Amino acid sequence: MHEFPITEQIIKIASEKAKENNARSITRITLVVGEQSGFIGESIQMYFDIISKDTLCEGAVLEMENIKAKWYCPDCNIHYARQPFSFACPDCGNDGMPTNIGKEFYVKDIEIETE
Ligand SMILES: [Zn+2]
Incomplete structure (x- = not known):
């Protein structure tokens, strides 16, 4: 459930960046998601599809780089x-x-499309 506000935040950040650059749309957003971050990529994707409707993020590919937790000896x-x-x-x-x-x-990373 707590992926909802963080997904809103991601869309807000991406949209602001797109506006700053006069972008027509956002094509790709790359997220780094650690195994121990407490966030689940699938949930973010699900919320992203819903929240991004009618925003500059609509249709953007959400790419996730998953990082395995490491311990140190x-x-x-x-x-x-x-x-x-x-x-x-x-x-x-x-x-x-x-x-x-x-x-x-x-x-x-955020990839935008300008015209
Ligand atoms: Zn050791």
Whole structure:
């Protein structure tokens, strides 16, 4: 459910950028969505299709770059994707620590069409 306001926000940002550039329409919006961002790409897509109607974003392709969450092992100095039910480092077996990798959520790129 909380994807609704964030999708409105994305459309607002994209529309403002399009207006600044005198664009006729927006063709593509690229989002970076981390696995741990708390946002679900499919829900954003669903809301996007509804909210973008009659805006400059209507018909734009919503592209999502998904980022896997990574953990960090200070002993081995490596980042790794953890296995289900385990926090263990694949090299030494000690529990690693969470990082900010995978918490990303932002608009990376907006493609517009001008005439
Ligand atoms: Zn390790």
